[in-house]
Amino acid sequence: MRKPIIAGNWKMHKTAGEGALLVRELAALTKTVTDVEMVVCPPFTALAAAAGAVAGTAIGLGAQNMHWEEKGAFTGEIAPGMLKDIGCTHVIIGHSERRQYFAETDKTVNQKTKAAFKAGLTPIVCVGETLAEREANATEKVVGIQVEGGLEGLTAEQAANLVIAYEPVWAIGTGRTASAGDANAVCAFIRRTVGAMFGQTVADSLRIQYGGSVKPDNIAELMAQPDIDGALVGGASLEADSFSKLVMFSGKA
Numbered sequence: 412m413r414k415p416i417i418a419g420n421w422k423m424h425k426t427a428g429e430g431a432l433l434v435r436e437l438a439a440l441t442k443t444v445t446d447v448e449m450v451v452c453p454p455f456t457a458l459a460a461a462a463g464a465v466a467g468t469a470i471g472l473g474a475q476n477m478h479w480e481e482k483g484a485f486t487g488e489i490a491p492g493m494l495k496d497i498g499c500t501h502v503i504i505g506h507s508e509r510r511q512y513f514a515e516t517d518k519t520v521n522q523k524t525k526a527a528f529k530a531g532l533t534p535i536v537c538v539g540e541t542l543a544e545r546e547a548n549a550t551e552k553v554v555g556i557q558v559e560g561g562l563e564g565l566t567a568e569q570a571a572n573l574v575i576a577y578e579p580v581w582a583i584g585t586g587r588t589a590s591a592g593d594a595n596a597v598c599a600f601i602r603r604t605v606g607a608m609f610g611q612t613v614a615d616s617l618r619i620q621y622g623g624s625v626k627p628d629n630i631a632e633l634m635a636q637p638d639i640d641g642a643l644v645g646g647a648s649l650e651a652d653s654f655s656k657l658v659m660f661s662g663k664a
């Protein structure tokens with residue numbers, strides 16, 4: 412049984428104080444949730460305050476990026492051990508905005524994924540095609556290359572414990588969601604790709620999230636798909652009310 416995982420990517424939103432408040436509201440609304448893993452991913456400057464607020468709750472704490480080296484002359488970068496030290500449990504790696512605006516490649520995704528495991532963090536590795544790639548029927552080719560490149564050289568145990576987020580770039584922040592069937596088809600393809608790399612047992616353990624304009628009114632249909640094990644959520648994670656509804660897979664909560 413794969414435990415569903417819903418993670419909120421706050422992107423460049425929320426001060427430290429706003430972030431701590433959001434976590435406290437979310438914790439109050441999700442007190443009874445035990446069957447879903449919840450993670451919030453604030454910007455770096457709000458991680459310490461959010462770490463204080465998640466303490467004693469079931470909410471995990473993730474960063475949105477990191478460097479792969481342990482330390483060194485990398486001005487402006489954050490090391491994996493620094494995230495662990497501040498209380499992070501997870502880290503998002505290779506988000507499409509980082510690939511698009513900050514030159515993230517499958518090679519750096521691979522380096523960061525290995526470094527995350529070394530530091531004791533669970534990586535959430537993002538993959539997904541652009542609209543032009545989808546329209547050229549290249550989705551599986553593109554996503555396959557991202558998965559194979561991002562996961563190259565991992566141990567089977569690491570591969571079984573990571574989380575992959577399938578996020579079609581055209582669905583992020585646009586209000587356009589992939590249909591539940593289309594999203595599931597790509598997640599199933601990702602699982603087959605991981606199975607070919609690491610074996611069926613690993614593929615069966617791997618959790619795959621869908622991301623791209625997930626909202627309370629479409630989460631239930633997405634989560635009902637056999638190969639979708641959770642969601643990576645941007646916009647709807649910025650309010651406790653909507654994020655708590657997502658965690659309960661419900662438009663009502």
Ligand code: PEP
Nearest residue numbers: 583584622623624645646
């Ligand atoms: C994201 O940031 O990964 C994302 C999916 O954003 P949104 O939910 O706003 O589309």
